[in-house]
Amino acid sequence: MKKKLSVISALLMSLVVIAASAFSAGAVKNTIDFDTKTDILYLVNLDTDTVVYSKNSDKKCYPASTTKIMTYIITTEKVSNLEDTKVKIKEDLLNELAGTDSSLSGLEDYIDEELSVFQLLHCMMVSSGNDAALVLADYVGDGDVSAFVKLMNDKAKELGCNNTNFVNPHGLHDEKQYTTAEDMLKIARFAMTTPYFTDITNTVEYYIDGEDEEALVNTNKMINPDEEDYYYEYAKGIKTGTTDEAGHCLISSALKDDVAYMCIAYNAPCYDDDGNELETNYAILESKKLYEWAYENVSMRTVIGKDDKICSIDVNYGDNSDKVDLVPEFEYSTMLSKSIDEKDITIETKCQEVIDAPVKQGTVLGTATVSYKGEELTRINLVAAQTVEKSELKYVLTIVNNVITSLPFLIIVSIIAVLFIAYVILVNVFAVRKNKKRKSNT
Numbered sequence: 001m002k003k004k005l006s007v008i009s010a011l012l013m014s015l016v017v018i019a020a021s022a023f024s025a026g027a028v029k030n031t032i033d034f035d036t037k038t039d040i041l042y043l044v045n046l047d048t049d050t051v052v053y054s055k056n057s058d059k060k061c062y063p064a065s066t067t068k069i070m071t072y073i074i075t076t077e078k079v080s081n082l083e084d085t086k087v088k089i090k091e092d093l094l095n096e097l098a099g100t101d102s103s104l105s106g107l108e109d110y111i112d113e114e115l116s117v118f119q120l121l122h123c124m125m126v127s128s129g130n131d132a133a134l135v136l137a138d139y140v141g142d143g144d145v146s147a148f149v150k151l152m153n154d155k156a157k158e159l160g161c162n163n164t165n166f167v168n169p170h171g172l173h174d175e176k177q178y179t180t181a182e183d184m185l186k187i188a189r190f191a192m193t194t195p196y197f198t199d200i201t202n203t204v205e206y207y208i209d210g211e212d213e214e215a216l217v218n219t220n221k222m223i224n225p226d227e228e229d230y231y232y233e234y235a236k237g238i239k240t241g242t243t244d245e246a247g248h249c250l251i252s253s254a255l256k257d258d259v260a261y262m263c264i265a266y267n268a269p270c271y272d273d274d275g276n277e278l279e280t281n282y283a284i285l286e287s288k289k290l291y292e293w294a295y296e297n298v299s300m301r302t303v304i305g306k307d308d309k310i311c312s313i314d315v316n317y318g319d320n321s322d323k324v325d326l327v328p329e330f331e332y333s334t335m336l337s338k339s340i341d342e343k344d345i346t347i348e349t350k351c352q353e354v355i356d357a358p359v360k361q362g363t364v365l366g367t368a369t370v371s372y373k374g375e376e377l378t379r380i381n382l383v384a385a386q387t388v389e390k391s392e393l394k395y396v397l398t399i400v401n402n403v404i405t406s407l408p409f410l411i412i413v414s415i416i417a418v419l420f421i422a423y424v425i426l427v428n429v430f431a432v433r434k435n436k437k438r439k440s441n442t
Helices: 010-014 064-078 091-097 117-125 130-140 145-158 181-191 197-201 282-297 392-404 407-441
Strands: 040-045 050-055 086-088 114-116 235-243 247-256 259-268 298-304 311-316 323-328 332-337 345-351 354-356 364-372 375-384
Touching: 040 181, 040 282, 050 282, 050 332, 064 117, 064 130, 064 145, 064 181, 064 235, 064 247, 086 117, 086 130, 091 130, 114 117, 117 130, 117 197, 130 145, 181 235, 181 247, 181 259, 197 235, 235 282, 247 282, 259 282, 282 298, 298 364, 311 345, 311 364, 323 364, 332 375, 345 375
Parallel strands: 311 354
Antiparallel strands: 040 050, 040 259, 086 114, 235 247, 247 259, 298 332, 311 323, 323 375, 345 364, 364 375
16 A cells, blocks of 8 residues: 655745845854764755755765755756656667666666656655656656756756756766755755655655555655654655765755754765774764754754844034944844853944034944854844934034134144233333333423
């Protein structure tokens, strides 16, 4: 019988869209309490677009079958009716995968038959069928898979993925096919907005036509209740990948208590130091541990409240005050672990030293840079907390005071004083001489 997990909550879809802020925000480098073998780990809170944990997130790596996420995007963008559009399964196309040791979805049983795009998307994302990815790329590319790959790269650039390049639609190893965890986060988040994506990637088992004896089983053990060591009840998809060169890979999401995360895990080891194949898939196991750690230890904390007084500056000619307080233009909150000491969070301000009245409440008068242990997290405008009106009397008195205390004025006054004194002296001298002359004549 068919076995399928419940449809993803619509809330998870809504969390994909994040409002832009006035300034770009960084992330606190949280410290986890366990060791990891996976080379690349990237955990992001989808509600706030906050990086909660990062390990080599900008390192180039091979995407393996997580490539199929972009294949899914292009297919759903180019095919308007997924359920009714039929695609013929070509034998010569499937033969291209011969000898590649590919993960397949059994399309060789449907050669010269037609399957819907909807069915093929399940084949590609549930059992990671390279055959399904190739069939879809051939169909959408009108017989030219390279044309489909061009669409994949064009879309990557459109999404701002500057360190990603695709050369095939399925993820078989190629030195020229690479990405980063940061880029794949952008791609996977966009994919979550496409039709049926969250439902299909969260399907544990799928029967292609309902009459198959065996179901296609999702390669993502994190969403399979039968996989006790890997299963995580709050996980939602998304896609695994494995090659010798890429290691074990997993892109997943989780939703618990209305808080959503996405985790990118790349290049987990497939073999031990002696070349023996490892039984443990650390990409899945450590993604699970990261989710558990985040939900237990990380929460939204307000770093700067909207009404917090950050600093104050002097105001000239103020009627009701000679200072104005500066507060943040917006409240700044971020995801912080319990281990973060708030004393390590610093706020550096840059603003005018003095301003002339009038000052209107809400006027931008500076900026505050919020940092954690020297690493910038965000910059926020600082605005006047209150209105300060202009006092005309203070203005006039200040102008008068400025005039009478100015150097030119003092020089002029001094010259006038000297001239006046000289005049008085001269008058006295002439008066004395006149008196002497009068006396001499008598």
